[in-house]
Amino acid sequence: MTALIYLIPAALFLALLGLGAFIWTVKSGQYDDMDGAKWRIFIDDDQDDHIPD
Amino acid sequence: MSISDTEESRGCPTMGGPVAQKGAAADPSAFVRHEDDGLSHLDLLVRGARCAGCISKIEKGVNAIAGVQTSQLNLSTGKLTVGWVPGAADPGIIARTVADLGYQVSPYDPGEAEEERDKQGRFLLLCMAVAGFAAMNIMLFSVSVWAGFSGEMQENTRSLFHWVSALIALPAAAFAGQPFFRSAFASLRKGKANMDVPISLAVLLALGVSLYETITGGEHAYFDAAVMLLFFLLIGRWLDHRLRGQTRLAARELLSLQSATANRIEADGSVHAVQARDIAPGDTIILWPGDRAPVDGQITAGRSDVDMALVSGESAPGLVEKGDFIRAGMVNLTDKLTVLAKARTEDSLLAELTRLVEAGETARGKFVKLADRAAQAYVPIVHTLAVLSFVGWILVGAGVHHAVLISAAVLIITCPCALGLAAPAVQIVAVGRLFKRGVLVKAGDALERLAEIDTVLLDKTGTLTLGKPRLVNAADINDEALELAAKLARTSRHPLSRALADLAGPGAVAKDATETAGHGVEGHVDGVRVRLGRADWTGVNDADQQASGLWLVAEGRDPVHFIFEDALRLDAADMVAGLMARGYDVEMLSGDRKAPALAAAADAGIKNVSFELTPQEKIARVEALVRDGKTVLMIGDGLNDAPALAAANVSMSLASAADASQAAADMVLQGEKLLPVLTAIDISRAARGRILQNFGFAAGYNMVAVPLAVFGFVTPMIAAIAMSSSSIIVTLNALRPFKRHTPS
Numbered sequence: 001m002t003a004l005i006y007l008i009p010a011a012l013f014l015a016l017l018g019l020g021a022f023i024w025t026v027k028s029g030q031y032d033d034m035d036g037a038k039w040r041i042f043i044d045d046d047q048d049d050h051i052p053d
Numbered sequence: 054m055s056i057s058d059t060e061e062s063r064g065c066p067t068m069g070g071p072v073a074q075k076g077a078a079a080d081p082s083a084f085v086r087h088e089d090d091g092l093s094h095l096d097l098l099v100r101g102a103r104c105a106g107c108i109s110k111i112e113k114g115v116n117a118i119a120g121v122q123t124s125q126l127n128l129s130t131g132k133l134t135v136g137w138v139p140g141a142a143d144p145g146i147i148a149r150t151v152a153d154l155g156y157q158v159s160p161y162d163p164g165e166a167e168e169e170r171d172k173q174g175r176f177l178l179l180c181m182a183v184a185g186f187a188a189m190n191i192m193l194f195s196v197s198v199w200a201g202f203s204g205e206m207q208e209n210t211r212s213l214f215h216w217v218s219a220l221i222a223l224p225a226a227a228f229a230g231q232p233f234f235r236s237a238f239a240s241l242r243k244g245k246a247n248m249d250v251p252i253s254l255a256v257l258l259a260l261g262v263s264l265y266e267t268i269t270g271g272e273h274a275y276f277d278a279a280v281m282l283l284f285f286l287l288i289g290r291w292l293d294h295r296l297r298g299q300t301r302l303a304a305r306e307l308l309s310l311q312s313a314t315a316n317r318i319e320a321d322g323s324v325h326a327v328q329a330r331d332i333a334p335g336d337t338i339i340l341w342p343g344d345r346a347p348v349d350g351q352i353t354a355g356r357s358d359v360d361m362a363l364v365s366g367e368s369a370p371g372l373v374e375k376g377d378f379i380r381a382g383m384v385n386l387t388d389k390l391t392v393l394a395k396a397r398t399e400d401s402l403l404a405e406l407t408r409l410v411e412a413g414e415t416a417r418g419k420f421v422k423l424a425d426r427a428a429q430a431y432v433p434i435v436h437t438l439a440v441l442s443f444v445g446w447i448l449v450g451a452g453v454h455h456a457v458l459i460s461a462a463v464l465i466i467t468c469p470c471a472l473g474l475a476a477p478a479v480q481i482v483a484v485g486r487l488f489k490r491g492v493l494v495k496a497g498d499a500l501e502r503l504a505e506i507d508t509v510l511l512d513k514t515g516t517l518t519l520g521k522p523r524l525v526n527a528a529d530i531n532d533e534a535l536e537l538a539a540k541l542a543r544t545s546r547h548p549l550s551r552a553l554a555d556l557a558g559p560g561a562v563a564k565d566a567t568e569t570a571g572h573g574v575e576g577h578v579d580g581v582r583v584r585l586g587r588a589d590w591t592g593v594n595d596a597d598q599q600a601s602g603l604w605l606v607a608e609g610r611d612p613v614h615f616i617f618e619d620a621l622r623l624d625a626a627d628m629v630a631g632l633m634a635r636g637y638d639v640e641m642l643s644g645d646r647k648a649p650a651l652a653a654a655a656d657a658g659i660k661n662v663s664f665e666l667t668p669q670e671k672i673a674r675v676e677a678l679v680r681d682g683k684t685v686l687m688i689g690d691g692l693n694d695a696p697a698l699a700a701a702n703v704s705m706s707l708a709s710a711a712d713a714s715q716a717a718a719d720m721v722l723q724g725e726k727l728l729p730v731l732t733a734i735d736i737s738r739a740a741r742g743r744i745l746q747n748f749g750f751a752a753g754y755n756m757v758a759v760p761l762a763v764f765g766f767v768t769p770m771i772a773a774i775a776m777s778s779s780s781i782i783v784t785l786n787a788l789r790p791f792k793r794h795t796p797s
Contacts, residue, residue: 004210004213008217011190011193012190012217012221015186015189015190016186018186019182019183019186022182023179023182026178026179026182027175031175031178032127032129032130033127033128033129033130034129035128035129036108036126036127036128036129039104039108039128040105040108041105042105043105043108043109
């Protein structure tokens with residue numbers, strides 16, 4: 001049972017890490033444009049570079 | 054594919070949206086902000102963008118302007134944020150670039166109330182995350198405790214687990230419970246109990262009892278149940294908030310209509326772009342073709358055609374000249390006008406209509422949502438039950454400690470988790486389904502209201518009819534004559550010219566075309582002088598001159614007559630028949646004259662017709678019906694319909710409608726068809742049925758679970774299982790596809 005002494009903090013730390021990551025995504029505005037995000041993957045920004053003049 | 058400035062590359066590449074008229078952009082200089090990063094910033098509201106092609110086109114187009122450093126388009130809100138080195142770029146050019154790409158663009162003025170709501174959305178999301186984190190981690194300990202319940206776990210280990218759970222649950226609940234605690238407190242102060250009161254009580258009591266148990270080394274702690282309850286309820290809250298976000302979008306469009314800029318002539322003769330709300334009576338402003346009048350005023354110089362569709366619903370433009378009055382919201386079509394402002398923006402007709410819209414929306418706010426109605430019946434029952442079981446257990450000789458534990462279990466198990474999810478989950482699904490069928494629903498409860506209607510009121514111009522002139526005698530006109538006319542028509546903003554140009558498609562224009570307001574367009578094609586316009590102006594001797602006709606006259610060819618008519622939408626009669634088949638009373642309210650109103654009503658199959666109505670009379674009719682106990686659906690499009698749309702119990706508008714009408718309406722039909730009205734009604738009825746079904750599930754679950762709780766069989770494990778399973782059942786039932794009711 002002594003394993004619990006470090007297993008409990010370890011579990012909580014990992015979970016807090018996840019929570020912190022989620023809070024960061026909210027604060028950095030990643031949920032502000034839910035409609036635009038799904039479309040942006042279709043934009044081929046680097047396409048022009050591959051087409052020789 | 055390269056983006057060139059051809060007509061084909063204008064507007065949304067998937068061709069879903071209305072294409073703005075070229076170059077129609079107000080100068081947004083007055084809205085430029087200077088920020089800490091050393092750049093000048095401008096927010097523009099872009100309408101008509103809806104796909105990857107739009108994002109790419111707009112951002113690339115704006116980035117290509119010299120001096121522009123950043124441009125970011127938010128597709129959900131339509132907000133385009135542009136940053137540039139101060140002085141290096143002209144805000145007017147930025148707006149015009151977007152307008153030239155084929156999108157409607159106006160300065161973005163969010164207003165304080167809206168920013169506040171955005172913050173609230175983020176806060177709900179944060180609360181949900183914290184509750185979810187806490188629920189999952191407490192479950193880690195709770196499951197261990199339940200698994201070791203048969204005696205394998207020592208008492209001090211259990212106590213440790215309870216303490217750790219308490220350490221997670223108490224701060225998490227204090228944070229994530231705020232939306233409920235605040236709302237419950239506010240409601241109690243008004244002497245009422247909303248659904249948040251039993252929620253808050255259950256959470257607080259569960260936490261209190263569990264803390265007491267933890268301190269005294271007891272067996273049962275409900276930390277997991279309390280936090281999981283918050284988690285499920287916050288999911289429902291957030292879904293609800295997202296639904297209401299679409300209403301915010303519409304309100305912003307109404308604001309953008311007013312936040313336009315105007316070109317004011319200063320005392321020294323220079324012209325400056327200022328915010329429309331800064332225009333004072335006595336100021337002189339310039340209206341270029343394509344500009345919308347920001348205030349009511351009198352024309353001091355110039356002569357032009359003016360589009361009054363937005364103000365009066367009349368589709369034919371009128372000719373104005375020096376001395377005439379124009380109202381806010383009218384659009385200048387042909388020539389430069391100089392206008393002396395006679396009223397402030399807040400005193401203008403547009404502002405008065407906006408106020409009427411707001412008044413109607415306040416009245417509509419009295420509608421009580423299904424979930425709230427259920428809560429009103431539910432709250433007293435739950436609290437009585439909890440008190441009764443407390444008293445009951447005391448009477449049969451149990452200790453106060455035991456009795457409190459039981460009543461806490463009753464509150465937890467009856468907590469309206471499923472009620473909180475039942476309505477928003479169904480509405481999200483129904484709204485998504487309607488969106489695919491071309492109906493944009495702006496308010497979740499609009500579906501509930503739509504399911505209860507018994508009377509349908511319809512506007513004529515632009516609703517039952519297309520609202521745009523259509524060439525009637527296309528069969529009599531050869532392609533060559535049409536193309537010749539289109540070469541002139543493409544240069545003009547007049548509705549009849551637009552109709553011709555749309556019909557002919559993109560193409561060349563006559564080089565030296567000049568437009569004479571109220572008469573027509575003249576130009577040279579292949580060295581031949583060509584005129585397109587009114588009969589008397591083109592020199593045609595037509596005995597019975599058609600008011601709604603254009604003549605094409607060129608040397609060396611016979612004059613060609615183009616006849617136009619505002620035709621009924623193809624599916625208008627089908628829609629009216631469908632409404633009647635569903636047992637609704639259908640009535641037409643038109644601002645138009647008697648003869649065309651009666652003719653359109655006869656074609657559409659409507660028997661009750663009112664005509665020559667002012668906006669006030671339209672509201673009066675709606676209010677009279679509502680007073681008689683009717684539930685009214687109003688479908689309209691003009692600015693003159695906007696107040697009536699807001700006054701009706703539920704309202705629909707069309708994508709081609711005035712911005713203010715779209716803002717006032719609960720739903721907007723995308724596209725030119727009316728049959729989606731029937732789809733919307735059927736889906737709203739099905740959604741209502743599904744919500745009631747979900748309430749039924751919730752009630753059934755309570756009938757099983759409540760006796761267990763009252764008689765003291767509910768352990769923390771049973772509470773957790775019962776609560777999550779009822780929420781999951783309700784959500785799955787909401788996601789089940791709707792049956793199709795619409796006869797095809």
